[in-house]
Amino acid sequence: MSTKQPTPNPTQSSAALQSSFQTLLENYQTTIPARVKLIDSFLLFIFLSGVLQFAYRILITSYPFYAFAGGFGSTVGQFVLLAGLRAQVAPGRDGEFKQVSQERAFADFCAASVILHLFAFNFLG
């Protein structure tokens, strides 16, 4: 920021906020390719699943704690691995990922997910 901007009054800032939000949604619809949107929807699903499990633990019981830990851990883990995959297939990835092709990224993701779920499954019992 080179010049000092005058502090915007609340109505101005909320209007600006709304317009930026709309820009966000528009850009999301248009610029993001379909496979990344697919990953995003899966991310949303995992996020909701994790929130539900945590709410259950807080509101109802934490009784089989190992089961909760295993289940919640696997949602967090899968979410994060998926987010990594998203970063590796989204447009603009070539600058950052020189040694990992998109196919290799997917294979890595599968391998890591299998190992993650193996450990989570072992934890449940």
Added chain:
Amino acid sequence: MAPKGKSPAATPSKNTPISTPLAKKATEDPLAKAIIVEDEEIPSGTVTPKTIKLAYPLPEHISSTTINNTESLLRFVILALICGAAIGSRLFAVIRFESVIHEFDPWFNFRASKVLVNEGFYEFWNWFDPTAWYPLGRTVGTTLYPGLMVTAGLIWHFLRLINMPVDIRNVCVMLAPGFAGLTAWTTYLFTKEMSTPAAGLLAAAFIGIAPGYISRSVAGSYDNEAIAIFLLMAAFYTWIKAMKTGSALWGMLTALFYGWMVAAWGGYVFITNMIPLHAFVLILMGRFNNRLYTAYSSWYVIGTISSMQVPFVEFLPIRTSEHMAALGVFGLLQLIAFVEIVRRLVPGKQFQLLLRAFVVLVFVVSFAALVVLTFSGWIAPFAGRFYSLWDTGYAKVHMPIIASVSEHQPTAWPSFFFDLEMLIFFFPAGVFWCFKELRDEQIFIIIYATLSAYFAGVMVRLMLVITPVVCVAAAIAFSKLLEAYIDPVIPESEDEIEEATAHQPMSKAKAKKIAAARQNKGEFNFTGILGGKGNKGIFGLDTRFAVVSVLSLFLFLFVYHCTWVTSSAYSSPSVVLASRNPDGSQNIIDDFREAYYWIRQNTEKDAVVMSWWDYGYQIAGMADRPTLVDNNTWNNTHIATVGKAMSSNEDVAYPILRKHDVDYVLVIFGGLLGYSGDDINKFLWMVRIAQGEWPDEVQEVNYFTQRGEYAVDERATPTMKNSLMYKMSYYRFHELFGGHPAQDRVRGQTIPSTGIQLDTLDEAFTSENWIVRIYKVKKEDPIGREHKAVSSFEGGKKLKKSASSITAASGGKKSRPNM
């Protein structure tokens, strides 16, 4: 010597006449061999060939594939030789004595491994040992780090599978050298990522024989550190690869090695904090990118969930402060990644500002939540043993057991040289080179170096953690130095450049720059390698020869020092001692095993043995009897009880002994031989630990003379003289000296010749050199008398009116002197 230069006529036809002055200069110099190579095209379109002068001739006409293949072969052979050297230098103890498990802790690991291979994995995982910490017992399955035993078990099974069965004892003894070879290879890979493969080879050689690592990984030292350092370097290598490539596969491999390390050693907390610290520093430097995100996230989730599989660790990663840094950085990375994604979609400046505020707010809120959870106790604060690393005075006051361990004392500076020799001076130079290039992976070295330098200064045991990074950094510095002096290219001197440029057509801008540079000659500039200017290197063959030969001498001295240190200081099995007879032949002192085997063969199967906790694992391993306390030191009160029994007089100690069903008491006494690691030297720690529990009954000050000396001769205080430990150590000691004054060789004091009377203990066994002394506890008297009365009756004294009167009349009727 005929001039080796080529005449201009023999050069390739690509020459232009403008280059003649340079070529002439080359032919005039008899020592330089000129190679004419093509230079890059300058914009004006003319090609100016550049003459590269070499200090010594290189073979020509070798294709690059041959060079690459030869390099790879050489590297492979060198690495194999380094592994061989690493294994070989750890075998001193096995060759001198025998293949036996050393020291104290490895005996427990050995016992656990025997249970694993003899009874199976299920029995091992759910093992409850009723003979340790009698009568409490110990749930071994959940209170140990199973990584080492499981690794040894897997190797044992594998060898049996290929029809080469090896006894479990030999597998355990030779495990550490084997893994040391693997560590050398992993360090090579790690350093190759930081610098050149040549530096990698140097680093592998250094860590193969550096005494700092050998001290905990000789053959026979079957302890957690044997595989832990290999896993440490492997985890760090895979982390660097993950961060460089951004591949989740490498992140997963890091997590798997990390999980194995969690299973193997309590020092895994170091990795748990190093990797997040590295990621955090990169974020602060503005070097966040998606590779870092992928690598860290895949490591954190798989690593944490795999570390929770170990029963000893279980929920520690989410409940203790030591792991909160990793969780914090994980959350921060998620936030930053989310913000980056949104930022790419929305170019508005204002929204960005709001978003940054949002990130800061979330960070502050979660940090506050963390602090609240910590203070409310849901998240445990730093464990004592880690807290004492920050507050070094803490342990002596609050946890005397941890303060008493000799490995936990602060490091004296000679240990750095003893354990690392010349590496310790090259180490800062290597860190400097990392600063010079400052790639992402080199920041890791800088952080590792700083952190481990602090820890190594705080605790001797942590010299092990600094050794890898010292080897890597020293190798980088050493290799840069060698490279500079071995590289045969001779740089052009400044006069040559001036001459050349004077004859070349050049753009106006270049001419201006050179004129400006000439003007600026007044101000300070770095010269040589640091100058960063175009031409850098070494002139002349004599400088090269001098420096390279001096560096080679350093390397030879390093090897000599390391081998000598290993041979003299770190190859002692502690179970077997050796000394020289007057005629020079070796005299093996095998008292420990003699005594333990006596117990094994001459006592009942369930006879309980009481000794100080140092020897608990050895007694359980070799004598196979229940013990009261052992090296696990998990129950401070139980240890304090033993300490109280050892430091009190017989009247107080006997009920404690009977209450715990103790049949035999074992003490280590070095006074005859000069063995200074005996129990009388450790006695003050017993007193301090007991005082921690019963400050009214046991006071350390009572064991010192009026002048504050720790005396065992006639100046010793009555409390000292009546304590069980004193009596057991010096019982019948004066009989060895046949009338002459009894000399305690370790303390250098004369023990009074008035005999010591033991009422409640019978001497059962004393080993050949009086190092181990075993006493049997007398059962209650069948007619209900006090033991003191019994012995005074048998000594011929008249029965007193009140049998329990302690204040015996000094001029009481004695017909015979006390025995």
